[in-house]
Amino acid sequence: MTPIDPIVWIIVGGVVALAAILTTVLVVRNRRQRELTRRDRRPIEAPAARPEAPVEPGAREAAVEAPAPAPTADRPEAAGTRLARLRRRLAGSNNVLAQALLGLISTDRLDADTWDDFEATLIGSDLGVGPTTELVDTLRKELSIDGVNDPTRARTVLREELVKLADPTLDRTLNVTGSAGLPAVVLVVGVNGTGKTTTVGKLARLLVAEGKTVLLGAADTFRAAASEQLQTWGDRVGVETVRGAEGADPASVAFDAVNTGADKGVDVVLVDTAGRLHNKSNLMDELGKIRRVIEKRAPITECLLLLDATTGQNGLIQARVFNEVTDVTGIVLSKLDGSAKGGIVVQVQRELGVPVKLIGLGEGVDDLAPFTAEGFVDGLLGE
Numbered sequence: 454m455t456p457i458d459p460i461v462w463i464i465v466g467g468v469v470a471l472a473a474i475l476t477t478v479l480v481v482r483n484r485r486q487r488e489l490t491r492r493d494r495r496p497i498e499a500p501a502a503r504p505e506a507p508v509e510p511g512a513r514e515a516a517v518e519a520p521a522p523a524p525t526a527d528r529p530e531a532a533g534t535r536l537a538r539l540r541r542r543l544a545g546s547n548n549v550l551a552q553a554l555l556g557l558i559s560t561d562r563l564d565a566d567t568w569d570d571f572e573a574t575l576i577g578s579d580l581g582v583g584p585t586t587e588l589v590d591t592l593r594k595e596l597s598i599d600g601v602n603d604p605t606r607a608r609t610v611l612r613e614e615l616v617k618l619a620d621p622t623l624d625r626t627l628n629v630t631g632s633a634g635l636p637a638v639v640l641v642v643g644v645n646g647t648g649k650t651t652t653v654g655k656l657a658r659l660l661v662a663e664g665k666t667v668l669l670g671a672a673d674t675f676r677a678a679a680s681e682q683l684q685t686w687g688d689r690v691g692v693e694t695v696r697g698a699e700g701a702d703p704a705s706v707a708f709d710a711v712n713t714g715a716d717k718g719v720d721v722v723l724v725d726t727a728g729r730l731h732n733k734s735n736l737m738d739e740l741g742k743i744r745r746v747i748e749k750r751a752p753i754t755e756c757l758l759l760l761d762a763t764t765g766q767n768g769l770i771q772a773r774v775f776n777e778v779t780d781v782t783g784i785v786l787s788k789l790d791g792s793a794k795g796g797i798v799v800q801v802q803r804e805l806g807v808p809v810k811l812i813g814l815g816e817g818v819d820d821l822a823p824f825t826a827e828g829f830v831d832g833l834l835g836e
């Protein structure tokens with residue numbers, strides 16, 4: 454056998470060593486690659502929560518105006534708490550009417566001057582001349598028999614008479630139940646700035662909390678910001694808002710909203726309108742068209758007229774015009790907070806023959822309450 458040349462041994466040894474090195478390198482690289490892949494697949498950990506910064510007074514309200522990203526409704530305050538808070542607000546120190554009423558029952562001598570002052574205050578509170586005269590006559594009669602020496606008796610008589618004036622017999626049910634598989638349609642009308650958009654938002658929130666499905670229609674196409682404002686409410690409450698382009702025909706947006714609501718099977722469609730009071734025939738045309746077009750798809754179950762309590766007699770004149778041009782089924786009296794014009798409740802119901810169904814007592818999301826004659830009077834008298 455021929456001995457193998459040492460050179461050949463060296464070459465073979467080198468090849469084997471090179472192969473071993475290459476194999477080791479490949480194994481290590483593969484292992485690293487697998488490790489990296491495994492790390493990538495690990496779920497991303499949420500960053501540690503940052504401690505909440507202290508909230509400036511009013512900052513929460515401002516944050517509330519921003520559209521909420523998630524379409525989930527925040528639940529309104531419980532009805533009892535809300536009403537108690539609103540009652541306190543109604544009896545607030547800036548309410549001239551409440552002060553005059555409480556002044557009367559706490560005085561120990563009723564002379565002609567006291568009655569004159571009382572009468573003037575009631576007229577100033579927009580109670581109207583007729584209801585004021587009725588109230589003063591009844592109180593004079595009742596209290597001259599019993600005297601005001603007994604403040605509890607005086608308060609009882611005053612409460613009874615005021616409740617009668619606010620008329621507890623009126624049906625104030627909000628008609629938000631549709632029929633024949635169609636949604637209920639609530640049309641909200643009124644002069645600009647009275648609080649229509651805000652009320653639609655607050656009402657949507659209450660309806661959602663009652664378990665109803667709601668859709669908003671932004672038929673106030675006159676003011677671009679109005680439909681944005683409504684959309685913001687819709688986002689916060691977690692309901693869809695149907696909008697049109699700025700300057701679009703309000704009737705067509707209203708129809709789209711009701712049509713979408715009917716197709717989607719929602720319970721209630723709330724339609725916000727512009728209701729500019731250019732002149733009576735324009736208003737009649739605009740609201741008439743909106744009504745006709747909506748009713749091609751579903752009947753309007755409730756037409757709410759917004760009335761700003763602070764505008765007094767002017768507001769009443771506007772309300773009369775709206776009531777003449779469209780079939781109003783309920784009044785929403787906004788801005789009763791801090792207004793000395795609470796008497797308007799009585800006057801507007803008598804003049805228009807339409808019940809006040811809701812009252813607005815502030816700009817906050819929960820500052821809308823159903824109206825009841827007893828609750829309103831108790832609020833005024835601070836009970």
Ligand SMILES: Nc1nc2c(ncn2[C@@H]2O[C@H](COP(=O)(O)OP(=O)(O)OP(=O)(O)O)[C@@H](O)[C@H]2O)c(=O)[nH]1
Nearest residue numbers: 645646647648649650651679787788813814815816
């Ligand atoms: N204090 C108080 N302010 C209210 C109340 N309701 C509404 N407002 C405020 O009134 C202003 C007008 O309200 P909007 O809802 O924009 O009124 P609108 O009728 O829709 O107005 P247009 O879109 O111009 O027709 C807003 O600043 C509201 O926050 C209320 O009950 N009390």
